[in-house]
Amino acid sequence: MDIHPIKTDADYRKTLHEIETLMTAEPGSEAGDRLDVLVTLVEAYERKHYPLDWPDAVEAIKFRMEQQGLTVDDLVPAIGRKNRVYEVLARKRPLTIRMIQALNRQFHIPAESLLNQ
The missing domain is CATH 1.10.260 (434 Repressor (Amino-terminal Domain))
Incomplete structure (x- = not known):
C-alpha cells in the first residue's frame, strides 16, 4: 500500500478524488483498507486546515x-x-x-x- 501524508492542497484534492473511486470498496478488502487509511488522513488534514467552530x-x-x-x-x-x-x-x-x-x-x-x- 503506497500512501503518503497529505501536505498540500493539491495532495488533499488528489486524495479526495481517490477516495471517491474507492467508495464502493468492500470492507476488509485491500481497497477497503486503503479507503480507511485515506479517509483518516483526510480527516486529520481537514481538522488542521479547515477547523469547524461551534456556532455561538x-x-x-x-x-x-x-x-x-x-x-x-x-x-x-x-x-x-x-x-x-x-x-x-x-x-x-x-x-x-x-x-x-x-x-x-x-x-x-x-x-x-x-x-x-
Whole structure:
C-alpha cells in the first residue's frame, strides 16, 4: 500500500478524488483498507486546515427553534420569563449555567455551542 501524508492542497484534492473511486470498496478488502487509511488522513488534514467552530449560543438556539418550530414561549421553562428569552436572543443577557443545562436537556442543543457566547 503506497500512501503518503497529505501536505498540500493539491495532495488533499488528489486524495479526495481517490477516495471517491474507492467508495464502493468492500470492507476488509485491500481497497477497503486503503479507503480507511485515506479517509483518516483526510480527516486529520481537514481538522488542521479547515477547523469547524461551534456556532455561538444564540445562533444555536435560533437554529433549534427553526428546526423544531419553537416559539419564545417554548423557551420560557428553560430560560425564564418571556422578556428574559427576548434579552438572550437579542444578546443583551448571557446564558447562565442553569439556562445552558436546561436548553441542553430539553432541546438537545450541544453544550459546546451554548457555552460559546
